Amino acid sequence: MSAVKKARVAFFDFTCCEGCQIELTNLGQDVFLGLLEHIEIVEFREAMSEQTKERIDIAFVEGSFSREADRARLEEIRARSNLVIAYGACAATGGINALKNHTTDYKKFVYSKDANMPHLDSHNALPVSAAIKVDFAVNGCPMDRNEFVYIVSHLLHGKTPVIPNHPVCVECKKRETVCRYHLGDHCMGVIARAGCNAPCPADGIPCEACRGFIDQPNEAALVKVLVEKAGFSNDRAKNKSRMFTANLRSDVK
Amino acid sequence: MSYFFLKESDLKDFVRKLISSAPVIAPVARKNKFVFADLESPDELRLDYDITILPPKKAFFPPNQTLLSFKENKATSAIRPREQILFGVHTYDVKAIDMLDLLFAENNADNNYLANRKATTIVAMTPQAVSGRAFWESVGKTVQPNGHDALMTKIREGYVFEPRTPQGTRLTKSGIFSQASSGQLDEASKCQSEIAAKCPEKLSHSTREISDKMRASFNNEKIWHTASLDCFSCGTCNIVCPTCYCFDVQDQWNLDQVSGARYRTWDACLTEDFAKISLGPAGAENFREERAERFRHRMMRKATYLNSRLGGPACVGCGRCSEGCVPDIADPVKIINNVMES
Ligand code: SF4
Numbered sequence A: 001m002s003a004v005k006k007a008r009v010a011f012f013d014f015t016c017c018e019g020c021q022i023e024l025t026n027l028g029q030d031v032f033l034g035l036l037e038h039i040e041i042v043e044f045r046e047a048m049s050e051q052t053k054e055r056i057d058i059a060f061v062e063g064s065f066s067r068e069a070d071r072a073r074l075e076e077i078r079a080r081s082n083l084v085i086a087y088g089a090c091a092a093t094g095g096i097n098a099l100k101n102h103t104t105d106y107k108k109f110v111y112s113k114d115a116n117m118p119h120l121d122s123h124n125a126l127p128v129s130a131a132i133k134v135d136f137a138v139n140g141c142p143m144d145r146n147e148f149v150y151i152v153s154h155l156l157h158g159k160t161p162v163i164p165n166h167p168v169c170v171e172c173k174k175r176e177t178v179c180r181y182h183l184g185d186h187c188m189g190v191i192a193r194a195g196c197n198a199p200c201p202a203d204g205i206p207c208e209a210c211r212g213f214i215d216q217p218n219e220a221a222l223v224k225v226l227v228e229k230a231g232f233s234n235d236r237a238k239n240k241s242r243m244f245t246a247n248l249r250s251d252v253k
Numbered sequence B: 001m002s003y004f005f006l007k008e009s010d011l012k013d014f015v016r017k018l019i020s021s022a023p024v025i026a027p028v029a030r031k032n033k034f035v036f037a038d039l040e041s042p043d044e045l046r047l048d049y050d051i052t053i054l055p056p057k058k059a060f061f062p063p064n065q066t067l068l069s070f071k072e073n074k075a076t077s078a079i080r081p082r083e084q085i086l087f088g089v090h091t092y093d094v095k096a097i098d099m100l101d102l103l104f105a106e107n108n109a110d111n112n113y114l115a116n117r118k119a120t121t122i123v124a125m126t127p128q129a130v131s132g133r134a135f136w137e138s139v140g141k142t143v144q145p146n147g148h149d150a151l152m153t154k155i156r157e158g159y160v161f162e163p164r165t166p167q168g169t170r171l172t173k174s175g176i177f178s179q180a181s182s183g184q185l186d187e188a189s190k191c192q193s194e195i196a197a198k199c200p201e202k203l204s205h206s207t208r209e210i211s212d213k214m215r216a217s218f219n220n221e222k223i224w225h226t227a228s229l230d231c232f233s234c235g236t237c238n239i240v241c242p243t244c245y246c247f248d249v250q251d252q253w254n255l256d257q258v259s260g261a262r263y264r265t266w267d268a269c270l271t272e273d274f275a276k277i278s279l280g281p282a283g284a285e286n287f288r289e290e291r292a293e294r295f296r297h298r299m300m301r302k303a304t305y306l307n308s309r310l311g312g313p314a315c316v317g318c319g320r321c322s323e324g325c326v327p328d329i330a331d332p333v334k335i336i337n338n339v340m341e342s
């Protein structure tokens, strides 16, 4: 299909480090140029200066929604895009930005005397879906390059990409990574959404659930195994899932 | 068939010769665990392993397997078996392979499985060590391992080697084997019963009693709800199980967007979406939506549903699920004994 007409794709960023856009340039020349046979990138701040106001087939929105002032820009993107994809953890779940949501004094500690600058006036870090309708998400911090290519391919063919709704454990087991809990460590893989092929435990570090929770995470059991199997204090166990999944916790306000 | 004997000091040469004849997949160490892997040298071989993370079925039914490749409208089969030797498979795992052999051949023969399986010579091994959660001695006692080409049992001076097929006999040409003496055979059978007695866990009822009581417990919501309270729906208990055989099939396009591959990947009935089916425009329906239903389903499959087809339970007592489950709730012995006492 795309041999006839390339899909028009744009990237936009909100509250984030833009690392997911950088990650795209890490795809490598072959993959990147291969994709460009089928898509036309009409806006992409990390690699080009052109901007557009025309219709877009697929809009990738990076970053969380954290300032009311951003709502209008998000709505404008939605209005002229056929598909809106939350691109990366910040956009999909609020990501690591949402760590601040349960605190009030972070500005003072992070920005000290500049704490009252007007552009720092933000509300809770929320997923893009809190402002506009989102069709799909490319999860992860940073997003997973292979999954990105997989999702784009499916969208080009008009198919729904299959994003796993099972924990990272499945992927660790399939590649026979020794479980962190069997090495006296902790891990968030038991409630984290798979799809990354579990690189962190394979490299010897616990999963931090950067791809978010599965749809029905067993939060109570997580706290229990962090205390009983990993030796966490009760407090630490309860707070552990604020790192990437603060907005997905059942106690979110 | 006759029985052979291989001296301990001749094992490495034997294995080296096997490696030069075909890929040899055998237990090796990984951190504080063991896995089956392609052997590069006999020095890696760990026949003293207790259990591997994944069962040896992966040698012919890999976790991710390409079924076919396609380009535009043309599909090409990906069946390309390699002749291989699966070495050191514990006897309980052979029983699990026997079940898969039967299930993949039934009805629609699964040639992606069967071709790889046929190209695999299996050398089974009487376990030399038992894992902390093993209960293979007390499960499905009337079912004997059957699909292996030879059985090795470690005795003091070396190994008793019992070929069961012509392929098994052929392997003895690769090593310095002698005829086993009757004393060595006695010692081997003593080793077999001694190690079986070391299984730390035990079922206390017959296959029949367990099957009947498990079925009767189906509607006992309290049992299944309580047992699965801490379940993460993580699917580990399925993925590590030697008798689980469910898979999901997906397509993936290559970058050119006209060619690609259809592959399958192991699926797990404990995960939330396993039983979710599309109703087309009407949405989707999940017929095992609750964690407790999925938890119960696995145990029903292991202890009763398949018994008449398999001639015994679809659990061989390896204990992988018990060990792999982080909240430690998947142990069939505990679950079954709890139901039996209810
Ligand atoms: S391994 Fe344990 S936690 Fe995971 S799905 Fe099985 S029973 Fe549930």
Ligand code: SF4
Residues within 6 Å of the ligand: B237, B240, B241, B242, B243, B244, B302, B314, B315, B316, B317, B318, B319, B320, B321, B322, B332
């Ligand atoms: S159910 Fe558990 S003990 Fe039984 S065969 Fe499967 S992994 Fe082994």
